[in-house]
Amino acid sequence: MKLNDYQEKAMTTCLASCKNEVYAINGLQAEVGEIADKIAKWVRKGICRIDNNHLVFNTSDEEVVNEYQEELAKEVGDCLWFIALCSRQLGYTLEEVAQMNIDKLRDRATRNVIIGEGDNR
Ligand SMILES: [Mg+2]
Numbered sequence: 001m002k003l004n005d006y007q008e009k010a011m012t013t014c015l016a017s018c019k020n021e022v023y024a025i026n027g028l029q030a031e032v033g034e035i036a037d038k039i040a041k042w043v044r045k046g047i048c049r050i051d052n053n054h055l056v057f058n059t060s061d062e063e064v065v066n067e068y069q070e071e072l073a074k075e076v077g078d079c080l081w082f083i084a085l086c087s088r089q090l091g092y093t094l095e096e097v098a099q100m101n102i103d104k105l106r107d108r109a110t111r112n113v114i115i116g117e118g119d120n121r
Helices: 003-011 021-044 062-089 094-110
Strands: 048-051 054-057
Touching (some): 003 094, 021 048
C-alpha cells in the first residue's frame, strides 16, 4: 500500500470534529503513550523485560510473542493514523512528509551530522 493511499483511506474515518491540529498532535501523543503503557505493564507483570534496549518476552512460545508484537503493531498503526492526520492538517501528503524526512536524513548523512543536535543542522 502506498502511503498516500493509506492516508486517503484512513482519513475517511476522521470525524469532522477531529479535523484540527490540536486533536492530531494530542492524539499522536496519546497513541505513543499507549505503546509505552503496554510495555510498562508487561514489564511489571513479568511478561517481558528490557535487555540491552530490546524488548525480550519471557516465553519461548512464538505464538504468544507474536500476539504481543501484534498488539504493539496495532498501536503503531494508530500512531500512523494520527501522523496521517497531522500531515494533512499541515497541508502535506504522507508521501511528501516521508520524502522530506528522507531528504533531511540523507543530507545530514552526506554532511556527517547524523549525530548532533538541532533541528536544522
Ligand atoms: Mg491505540
